[in-house]
Amino acid sequence: MNIVRNLSKKSSSCLDHLRGGQFVSLPSRFGIATTIRENSSNAAGPKLQVHEPVESKEKTALNETLRKINSKLAANAEGRLFAIIHVCGKQFRVTPEDLIAIEGHWAPDAGERIRLEKVLLLGSRDFTVVGKPLLPQELVSVEATVVEKSLSHTRIHFKKIPRGNYNRTHLHREPLTILRINYIKINEQLVSSKASE
DSSP states (O other): OHHHHHHHHHHHHHHHTTTTTOOEEEOOTTSOEEEEEEOSSOTTOEEEEEEOOOOOHHHHHHHHHHHHHHHHHHTTOOOSOEEEEEETTEEEEEOTTOEEEEESOOOOOTTOEEEEOOEEEEEOSSOEEEOSSSOOTTTEEEEEEEEEEEEOOOEEEEEEETTTTEEEEEEEOOEEEEEEEEEEEEOSOOOHHHHHO
């Protein structure tokens, strides 16, 4: 009972600091600033008011950055693009004409052209576009050709039990698919809503 009284005294003393029209900012999970203000006309207690965020320096900086990137894209001056793609549970950093090796069974046959749709990041020397977690499929396209399907190098698994007359050697080769990245291109201009997704 004594603990409850102490807590109620502390909470009422915290509200006493709000008298006189002082504002207290509370952290918000969704980016909306929430403030507590005592309303002098209502003696029932403090009111919660939600204020929409105003145009901040971050938004203007974002719009300026997007404008610069779009001007480079319009002039075809973006330079050599790179991308981080997700294929078969692994991430690869690729540029045009790169070769990547994917271990394990994978369905495409040699000579097939495929579009890699899971792009996590796209960039060049001047800018980088990061997905949360992926970039929209209509924004960027990465195309690759299956060059070769073969087996990996031989892996040796050796088991031995000491003083047990037990020696086993297992040789294992994993299926391997070699891809060549044909091109990486940005299909449309960047918009602030797509960059924030």
